[in-house]
Amino acid sequence: MIFDKGGLTIFEFSCDESRMLFLEKCFKWLDTPELEVLVEKFNGKIPLTTIKEQKLCWLCEFSERWDFRAKQKAAFDSKTGERARWMIDDTALNEEQERAVMAAAHSLGLVDIVQPMRASYDAVLVLGGARMSCLYRTRYAGELLRQQKITAEYLVGLTGMRPILDSERKATDTYAKDAVTEYDLMCGAMEQVFDIEQTQQVIENTENINSAWALAEYGGQPTITVLAAPSTEPDKRRANTADTFLFWQDKKAAGTGKRILIVTSQIYVPYQQLEAARILGMQYGHSVETIGFPREWSGNMSGLQTAANYLQEIRSVLQSMKKLL
Secondary structure, three states: OOEOOOOOEOOOEOOOOOHHHHHHHHHHHHOOHHHHHHHHHOOOOOOOOOOHHHHHHHHHHHHHHHOHHHHOHHHEEOOOOEEOHHHOOOOOOOHHHHHHHHHHHHHOOOOOOOOOOOOEEEEEEEEOOOOOHHHHHHHHHHHHHHOOOOEEEEEEEEEEOOEOOHHHHHHHOOOOOOOOEHHHHHHHHHHHHHOOOOOEEEEEOOOOHHHOEEEEEEEOOOEEEEEEEOOOOOOOOOOOHHHHHHHHHHHOOOOOOOEEEEEEEHHHHHHHHHHHHHHHHOOOOOEEEEEEEOHHHHOOOOOOOOHHHHHHHHHHHHHHHHOOO
């Protein structure tokens, strides 16, 4: 199980934690019985080995069959040349496989939410996303702050300059009408949830949109900022989660030893917590934990919480874990 008896994610990272100790938490995740059952439902058998690194590498290779975004042309968006998560089709899965997927997703921490571990944080980082994600994540952070479940000095929306797709326009127009980029979505979400206006904005447009970045300041208490990060590999891809962490660390001179709470969607919590631990924890000495908003807020999110989506994200966790070796 991803939760210990206290209900805490095993991927929580403390600033004084060693890489090896953190890896032990990761290896414990690999031993989840429901993961073994899941593999068997796809005609695999996890090898019997005491070397956890070998087990992880085997699972990474096996999980290639769960990379639906790469396999399905229907998920391809010609506007960006990328594959959208909500266009993934899971009709190739049988009922037995779907049940095994959902059992594993619950046990591996992709479904059930946990509460913040602390009452006070230096920074709350709200991660950007497609369609309604920016709004729901920002709204959850706002609820935690307003209900005084947590306090924070800074609230930061982390996103990129990804163009909005036609397939998400109906959803995004409900809170950021005519938004052009994901940065616009995050700004719209912050402005709606906290009823605030920008005090400063800087947008650095470039010929390659993957190199573009932006910053919006709002002031207030906590101080609210939105950052759109450039890609660290602009010729290959747009900015990813790790890029947004690095950009925040650089632009806001975040220093070391901060207590950071990250807010995302629950399905992405294990993967994005691993990325946060790898970047913000191990490289910069911050304590980091990640939480997700309640699943019932979004219903089925029209294709973001299917069995295929959960398989895709289990694969993402395995790949992120492998980066720690």
